[in-house]
Amino acid sequence: MNKNLRKVVIAGNWKMNKTATETKALLAEMKEKLPQTDATILLCVPAINIGTAMESVKGTAINIGAQNCHWAKNGAFTAEISADMLNDFGVKYAIIGHSERRQYFGETDETVNKRAKACLESGISPIICVGENLDEREKDITKDVIRVQIEKGLADFTAEDMKNSIIAYEPVWAIGTGKTATAQQAEEVCAYIRELLAGLFGNETAQAVTIQYGGSMNAKNAAELLAMENIDGGLIGGASLKAEDFATIVSCAN
Ligand code: PGA
Numbered sequence: 001m002n003k004n005l006r007k008v009v010i011a012g013n014w015k016m017n018k019t020a021t022e023t024k025a026l027l028a029e030m031k032e033k034l035p036q037t038d039a040t041i042l043l044c045v046p047a048i049n050i051g052t053a054m055e056s057v058k059g060t061a062i063n064i065g066a067q068n069c070h071w072a073k074n075g076a077f078t079a080e081i082s083a084d085m086l087n088d089f090g091v092k093y094a095i096i097g098h099s100e101r102r103q104y105f106g107e108t109d110e111t112v113n114k115r116a117k118a119c120l121e122s123g124i125s126p127i128i129c130v131g132e133n134l135d136e137r138e139k140d141i142t143k144d145v146i147r148v149q150i151e152k153g154l155a156d157f158t159a160e161d162m163k164n165s166i167i168a169y170e171p172v173w174a175i176g177t178g179k180t181a182t183a184q185q186a187e188e189v190c191a192y193i194r195e196l197l198a199g200l201f202g203n204e205t206a207q208a209v210t211i212q213y214g215g216s217m218n219a220k221n222a223a224e225l226l227a228m229e230n231i232d233g234g235l236i237g238g239a240s241l242k243a244e245d246f247a248t249i250v251s252c253a254n
Contacts, residue, residue: 007210008039008226008253009166009233011127012240013067013095018045020052027056029243034062039233039253042093043240044127047081050089065093068101069124071114083122094119095235096126097153099133099172109152116153120161127166127212127235128153130193134173142171143192150196159205166210167193168235174215176237183224183231186213190230219248226252 018026023045034041044065045053053064070080086094096119097112116126130149132142146169154162169189171181181189190211198206213225214235225231233253239245 003229003232006208006232009042009093009127009210009212010037010039010246010250010253011042011044011065011093011095011168011212011233011235012246013098013214013235013237014043014045014241015067015100015237016046017241018049020049023049023052024056026241026243027053027062030062030246031057031060033243033247035247035251035254037061037250037254039250041250044093044095047086050086050091054089063092064090065095065127066091066124067095067098069094069096069115069119069126071111071118073118083118083124086119086124087122091124093125093127093166095129095168097129097149099129099131099170099175103172109149112149112153113155116165117156117161120164125164125166127168129168129170129214129235131170131172131175131215133171137171137173142189146189146193147196150193151200154200157201159201162197162201162205163208166212166233167197168212168214169193170214170235172215176216178216180216180218180221180225181213183221183228186225187228187230190228194230217249219245222249222252 042063096115101107119126132145210232212233212235213231217234218239
């Protein structure tokens with residue numbers, strides 16, 4: 001029942017942005033500007049820059065995460081990266097099933113499930129992304145879409161797996177468009193996700209899971225979104241590439 005029992009996670013998704021040199025520079029700025037917080041701060045950078053980023057944030061409260069992870073332990077999967085490889089860098093979080101992966105790279109609920117399980121096996125918390133597109137919202141089938149993504153994406157999860165995972169609700173129509181879901185729209189779906197989790201894993205587990213909102217979250221709208229009962233953090237794209245804006249969002253989590 002209590003929002004305060006859940007871990008607040010403010011995560012940046014840098015997507016395919018920043019070279020290693022630029023990564024160092026932006027992280028140096030972040031280190032200066034980010035406020036003290038009880039929230040978990042996470043920046044998911046391109047895989048090639050994870051080592052550089054880890055080095056840059058050593059001794060700070062900033063966590064570095066990944067944006068994807070393959071499901072196999074190892075093998076003939078050219079260009080892919082395994083959970084063990086991420087783990088070896090000290091990565092504790094990986095975004096799984098982002099809508100851009102679903103849209104452009106053939107990600108399905110089944111592959112999301114496999115990737116998330118591989119993360120969990122290696123001690124990495126998957127941030128599992130779900131969300132409807134504009135057509136689905138306009139047809140008023142948002143909840144049906146979310147239910148299928150949750151049920152298939154979390155297939156065969158134990159309650160323990162669930163507690164070690166994060167769900168990010170990201171309406172596709174709000175990503176990178178400047179169109180944010182209103183705090184009420186976001187809360188409605190996040191509350192529905194928690195209801196689904198309660199049905200699948202029991203209420204105690206559902207109450208413990210961090211559910212983030214993502215989609216044009218920025219320095220101006222973060223406070224209102226993060227104040228909602230069932231929104232326990234953010235997955236932030238564009239605004240996580242600006243130290244000043246990301247710092248303001250983090251301060252809203254306090
Ligand atoms: P945005 O991206 O904040 O730029 O809309 C969010 C995301 O894709 O995770």
